[in-house]
Structure formats: C-alpha cells, structure tokens
Amino acid sequence: MKNGKTVFVVDGSRTPFLRAGKPGPFRAADLTVAAGRPLLARQPFEPDQFDEVILGCVMPGPDEANIGRVAALRLGCGKKVPAWTVQRNCASGMQALDCAARNIAAGHSDLVLAGGVEAMSHAPVLLNNAMVGWLSDWARAKDLPTKLKTLAALRPGHLVPIIGLLRGLSDPVIGLSMGQTAENLAKHFSISREQMDEFAITSHARLAQAQDDGIFEGEIEAIYDTRGKFYEHDNGLRRDSDMQKLAKLRPVFDRKFGSVTAGNSAQITDGMAWLILASEDAVKKHRLPTIGRITDCQWAGLDPAQMGLGPVHATTPMLQRHQLALKDVDYWEINEAFAAQVLACLAAWRDKDYCRNELGLGQALGEVDLDRVNLDGGGVSIGHPVGASGARIVLHLLHVLKRKKAHRGIATLCIGGGQGGAMMVERDTAA
C-alpha cells in the first residue's frame, strides 16, 4: 500500500452464490465456515497464527452478533485471535480487506483473514412497532378482563411484518430504493431497457462460459447442506435467457414506466468470500505462495440518489494519484448492482460534462472497453450478496490477472447511501 509495507494476498476462497428464496440451507456464519475450512486446511500455518479476522456483513442473523468473531471461533482460530465485523453496506467485504490491508501496511498485523458474507435469504423479518407495543400490553395483562380487552385491541395491521431485506435495500435518508436510484441513472445517461437487457445477457453468457471452462476451480469451494445436497456453482445462472424473455419482465422498482427489472439487476443471493492477506515477513516466515498485492484503496461519497456512480467517484482520484489512465488498468471488476448502473459508470467517464462538473476534470476521462470488465460475469448473473461482493470481486480479479498474465486491476463497487469503493491490485507479470 501507499506509505506502508507491501500487502500480499496469499490465497482465497468463496462459496458458490446461491439464489435466495425461502431462508436458504446456510446461515451467514455457516457460509464462512464452509468457505474457510478448506482454505485454512490447505495453508502451511495453523489457524491460530492469524493476527486478526475481519469480516464484512450488512445484516448478520440474530445469533451472529459480531459475526467476524463467530466465524473465527467456528473456524478453529482459537480464543486468542481477535475478530471484528465491519459494515459499509454493499462494500462491507471490501471494507474488511481495506482494514486488513491498512493494518498490515502500518505494521500492526502480519497475517489476516478477511472477507465478506451475506445470507440475504436469512435477512430478519421484524414485528412492527404496533405489534411490539401490543405484546408488551399482553405481557402486562394479568387478569382475564384485561386480557380479553387487550385481545380485542389486536388488529390485522399489527401483523404486518417489516421485511428487513427490503428496508436494507432502501435509502433511509432520501427514501428511494436502490432500484430507483438506478432508474435515475438510466434517465440521466439515456440508457435504454434494451441496453440493460443486453448487458444482462452478456453477464449470463460470460458466467456460463466461465463455468464450462472450469474457471472457478481453486476459487469456489463446494458446500454441503445437512439434507444430502451439495452446491458447487453459482446457481443464479440462466443459460436460456434471451432478449425476448427478458423483455417480458416487468419493471420492479418504478412499476409502470421504469426499465430496471429483476432480469437486469443483481440477484438476491447467499454467499461469502475469504482472502488471506499477509505482510512480507509472514510470507517469508511461513513460505507462503502469493497471488498478488493490494496496492491501494479509495472511498468516495456522492449524491445518494446517484449512488450507482460510486465506482466513478472512487476510482478517478485513485487513478490520478497513481498518474494512471483508464487504459493502464488491465482488467476491471465493476460490481453489477444493476446493469444500468455499470453502464452509467462507463457513460459518466465518457461524458465530458459529467467529468468536468462532478469530477473536476478538464475533459472526459475516456473509454473502458467492456471486454476488460467483468470477464466471467457479475452480480446480474452471479448474484450480489451485499456484504460478500466486495471481497468476491477482489478475489476474482486476482484470478483473472493470473489467467491473463496481466499486471494491474481495479475492483470497484457502488454503495447504497451514496458511496463508492475501489481497490487496486497488482501482480508481478514476470513470474
């Protein structure tokens, strides 16, 4: 990292991302164990050698307070390894990596297990305040007349639950759902429904190809439930999707006149990814092979109603700092929260006005070729378990760099609430 020690990435693993419907077979902490056990088993060091464990997660379950610690203990890191949880909405996983990298760069840590997790299918469903109030009255009602009176006060409205997942995917300050912010961008940059759907089809096609080519070997660990089933692939993939089918889907966020559909948005999924980060000392001490370095990380804020442009705002200053142009980045992972949102990012860099007014540049930053973005699919096809994606795209980017024998990559994502995060990774091409 800039101004500090080198931060190596030693290894990493993730679970398949599983489409969420009913509460899935794995809770968030179960996913951390499933992905982490084989990862730790193949390391030459013992799990208690970590200096700390850092985990990003947006909505841990009720039994998963400080889920980082829960994961560390269940993975056998032992009681002496401290562990903590970070939350920066959709970038929680990347935030965990950033915290780990900074601590290593500063010399506070040498060996850190960091990652992100989300079991969106287990997002809590809450009682509304009226119901909580009624329950408290019920508990206080001691005699039969009071009980009957309280019972009579119960209304159907009491039973309306608060769906945690929906609330989590809405901006509490401006009152827009994430999908509606994507509709904003589509309008601003004139991105059509067809463009979005085409993007979605490409995403699925790339994932299909990657799965067929066995690209994810060494990255995805198969996971096993308790009912005799196992999962080895991201199961949101639709091999049969075409423009016609996608065109039939109705807009979900702006019902009648919008263009953002379930088909061109990231899928609600359960999943997690771990990375092992190490200092040079730790690499030498345990003779660890490395898959790359984390060289920089940048966070940025912007209008919450335009949150999808977060990658633009986070990446631009980082490029400037390193005196790099867009073309100097060999490969990109831009998290696909929405097809519209990724397309908007690319459009913003291309747009002179936007670059001048919002980024303070003299001219448009330039073009990013889609052939260098999300090579093996993204959130639309793979899924976007919010807390996990930041770690997944960094891990996958390193695998892409290796496969393409490339040097530099940037993984970036937009963050609900109006932020962007970007992480630069590099590997030595000589090797």
Place this chain on the structure above:
Amino acid sequence: MTNERADEEKRMQDTQTPNETSPEAQAKPPAPAAKKKATHKKKNSHKHWHLEKDDAGIAWLSADRANAGTNSLSAEVLDELGDILDSIAASTPKGLVIQSAKPSGFIAGADVKEFVGLKDTETAAHLIRRGQSVFDKIEALDCPTVAAINGFCLGGGLELALACRYRVADEDPRTRLGLPEVRLGIHPGFGGSMRLIRLIGAPSAMGLMLTGRTISARAAKKLGVVDYAVPARHLSNAARHLIQSPPVAHQPPRWASWLNHRLLRPALGYYLKRQVSAKASPKHYPAPYALIDLWVAHGDDPKAMLAEEAFSVAKLITGYTAQNLIRVFLLQEKLKGLAKTAKGKKEVFKRVHVIGGGVMGGDIAAWCALQGLQVSVQDRKRESLAKVMQRAHKLFKKKLKHPRIVQAAMDRLMPDVEGLGLRRADVVIEAIFEDVEAKQNLFKEVEKKVGPKTIIATNTSSIPLDEISSALKNPARLVGLHFFNPVAMMQLVEIVTADLTDKAVAQRTAAFTKQIKRLPLPVKSGPGFLVNRILMPYLMEAVVLESEGVPAPAIDKAAVDFGMPMGPIHLADTVGLDICLHVAENLSASLGGDIPKKLRKLVEAKQLGRKTGQGFYKYNKGKPEKPSATQDSKLPADLTDRLMLRMLNEAVACLRESVVDGEDLMDAGIIFGTGFAPFHGGPMHYLQHTGVDILHSRLQELAKRHGDRFKPDAGWSSLKEIG
C-alpha cells in the same frame, strides 16, 4: 448400584468438549473440600471421606475414595460412611451436605468387583442390608440433609442421594443420574427401589429403574428426583439454601399416589410386565420382573419393601444372569484397560482423516467428529460426501440434541474431495471398497504425505493385512481398525495386526479406539478376523436350515430364545446379503466350506435384504413381515444346536489359532461384536458352564447326521484338559 454405562453415557456428554466454550462447560465442578478451607472451623479427614463444618454449623461431607479417580461404594467406603454418620448424629449440625471431591462426578455406584462369585444368598442379603443400614442413618438424621450432585450419580450413588431429604444437581450436561442396576441383572437394593417410588411415584420411578436409563439434571428436576438443577457456580448456594430454609420434601403427583393403592398395583404391574417382555424375556432377564413383583407386593409398606428389596436383590445377584452380566461388565473394563499404554502417558489424538465416503467411512468419520475430534472425510464423489454430511447431521441431532452443539460437531467434520486433511492427520483410516490393488496404491500415496507418527489404518474386513502393507515402504506401520456396522451402535472395534505390525502402533491404535469411546479388541490378521469368522458359520447354517424348509421366523425364534439379540436370517438381511455372500466367499476360499445356493440366488436376483426391501423377508418401512411361526413340533429338534454349536466350534478354532488372546477376550469380542447373549457370559463361558464334554459329543452327533461342517475342531481337546 453400579457404574456400568458410566463411560457409555459420559461419551455422549464429552463430545462437545474441544469446541465448547460455554461458561458452564468451562467451569470446573466444585471441589469444595479445598475451597472452603479458609472459612471452615473444623476439618476431619478419614480415608475415603472428608468432613468439614462451616461457620453456619453445616456439615459438608465429601466423598473422595482413596486411590481411585471415580467414587464408588465399596464395603470399606460404606463402613466408613456409617461411622461418620454416627458421629454427625451425635454432633447435631444445622444440616448435612453430601458431595463429591472428585471432578469426575458424585458417586458412580457400588463396587461391582465385590459381587463377583457371590453364591450364597444369605451372605449377599447380609451385605445388602449393611448398605441399607448406612443409608437409613442418613434418613434418620434430625437435621436437613442435601446431596449436592455433579457428574455421575448412578446406582448406589443415587440411592445414597435418595436417602437425603433434598438433592441439588449441577445442570452441566455431564451430570447423569440413574439407577442402571437392571443392566447388571439386579435392581436397586440399597433402598433405592423403595425411595425413588416414594419420591416421584411408581410410574416415573419404574420407567427409570426398568430401563436403567440415565437422565440429565434438568430432566431429574422435572421428574422431581432433584429439587434444583443449577449451574455449578450455585451448587453449594442451593444446598445451603435448602438447609437454612428447608421446604416440604418433594411428593409424587396425586394421581401417581393413587396408583400405589393395593388394589391398583396389580393392574399396573401387569401392564409394566407386558412392556418389559417386549424387550427382555423373564427367563433370561429376571430382574425387571422381580422389581415389579416387589412393588406390587409391598408398594404401600416402605419398611417391608426395604427388607424384601434386600432379599430380592440377594436372590438375583447370586443367580446365573446377574453373575454373567457382571462378568460382561468386567470384560468391558478389561477391553478398556487394553488401551492403556505402559508408561501411562496419555496420547491425545486430535485429527482424523477418513478416506472413503461410503456408509462405513462416513459413519466412522461422523462418529469421530461426535467424539470431539477434527475430522476430514475424503471421497472423489461429492454426492457421497453430501450423504455423509446428511447422515452425520442426523446422528449429531439424535445424540447431542442442542442445535449449538450439533453445529459445533458439524463444524468439526469437513468434506474433503482433495484430501487436504491428510497432511495434518494423527490417524488416517482407509475405508474404500475391498480391492487389494486400490488399497495398495492409496497407502503408497498416504505414506508419502503423512507425518512419521501418524497411525495408518485400514478398515478392511476381508483382506489380510500383509497383502496391503507389502506396498508400504514401512509395512510395520499398517494396522487394521475394523469397525462394525452401524458404527454408532457397535461398541467393538477389532485392532488387527499381522506378524509384521509394530506392537507400539497397535497399542496406540487401541488407545485411539478408547478415546473415541469404542472397545478395542486386539486380533490377529486372518480370514474374517474374529467376529465375521465366528458369525459366518452361524449365518450359513441358518441359510441351510431355511433351504431345508425350516421357516425363517422359526430359525430366528430359536436364536432369540437362546438369547441372541436378533435371529440370524434377520441379521443377514440387515447386514445385506451381498455383503454376507462376499464375506462368506472370502472365508470359504481360505477356510473351506460350502456356500448355500439360496444365498447366491437371492443376491443374483438383487434381493439383498432390508436395503432393497426384499431378502429372506419382505420389508415394509425397514421392518420384516414375518409370517407367524410354525408350531414347535414340526421343527427339527437340533435346530438351536445346529446354529449355536457351529458358532461355538468356530470360536474354539479361533482360540486354538490364537486369533485372540485367551477365552476372556474371545467372550468379550463375541458379546460386543455380535451381541451374543450377554446373560450367558460369552461363548467360552457358556461352553465351560454347559460342559465341554457334553457339547463336544453333541457336535460329534451333528457331524454324523449333517456332515463334516460340524466336526469338532482340534481345539476341543485342549479345552477338555482344562474342563
């Protein structure tokens, strides 16, 4: 009155130890004798008990049997307790708390060794009455008395606690209370039968005593056996509270007291007997019936019941069944003792890698994880591993119940296609299909990857160890670790060694076996080792009988009447006829003997037994549909002999070939490996008891009638010399 089952039960509770971080589990059971020293005025030390009196005038009596890790009630311990109680009675304390100074638990029961060889009912009755009189002294004290229970509180231990006015128990899962006497062929005799019924009523009390099952502190609280179940940190507080403000002693629910009425008892007794008869026949296991009779006759007269209780137990304990069941208990202890290493330095195995995710491999892996080890289970097929995880989860849920502990066990079990766990394993167990070459190749790879101290074991049931080990650089390393199916039920594990096998490795393997709460039986490598070799002639004879036209249910009934837990035809169906045929072919190849045609025919027709729904029997939801048995008159008179004597003859042959070391180990192996009628004390014991000459001549007659397969083995002659 016994500590049988103690370890068995402990196993279930211990499984959570390594990953368990709850404060309850971490907190050590109180060792009050040491802790309260500062505040205590007076301390009296005896050999097996410590007595202290605190500032509040409460006497704290701690059981601490000298030279033992676990408290048990020997005659000496009881006598000393009697003396101490006399002095306590004279000193009139504010109250008395009886507790244990041992971390292993309260008191695990009477000292079983003292019952061995009791032949005279009078002597036995005297011994029992002496125990009763000690407990009577507790009950007779004027002050409130409390038993503060942690860990095992079984048999005589619970009977002692029942003599106190109140009981409090540590709610830790390691606490187990019970009266498992029936498992030794007796029933509670130190007043436990009478006092438990008086405390919680006959239905609940009979439920506990007739099954011999043990219960947790919380279950005991629910039943009213203990007054409080509290965390360890409050155990002495609870005891003190009961003494300082004593409530009315616990009473059975009113409806249960009504059932104790003279006119209702016979009806309930009849019902109970019917229930028991489904599990144990009165001929083989008289104890539960004696207990029911005792209550029906004296249920409303505690004094008479106490006296008759002693007499009833005295009669039982001198009998055939109890003496043999005690023998079985001691054989079990003997097997556990085999695991001890010479220097007493205990090696703790932490990681196990199982190769082969079939039923056997998967269940071994799950069992090891249940016992607290870190386990990886390797198989090329993810489908198999998924099934392994499913079965493991079912097992953990059944044994551990609490979701948090189940999850910890699941976390210890890693499906491992790549074999990542191999490198760090302390024990590697191979359980792939029975193919010499495949196993050889596998072990070549394994040997390269594991550490120098790792135990390398094969679960083969039919391939001689030498054939596999010849592929290893160091053939002395390979040991056989032969589990039986189903792993979670079968306690026995054969530790198989060839001439080449390193003795130290075999010893460590036995220690590993004990660590995972199984019974190690050292056997010499040879066809079928011990258990399968002995079982096979018995199963084959059953098949022959069936082919001769004897109805299968009648064959099974003959074996069950003898005391086998399951008839041979039913057993063959359960094991799987393909597996039976495989083992039989394997054995006949080296030992000779014919394989019945019927068996081959069924296997060819893919009627493999329970797993396919059709074998000798037709299966409906896993249960055989048995046509009603034919009348005895039509059955061959030598039916039972033909089954059992083939088994005994094979046992004699194995003994002659030193497959196991001596008659005791033979008996232990056959009882725990095949379920051989425990009340007969094992095949060799049965043989000696019935008479070597008698059985030998019966074999000769059978050989004349049915052929050479009944020819007495050469080993009979050396038996004769002893007999």
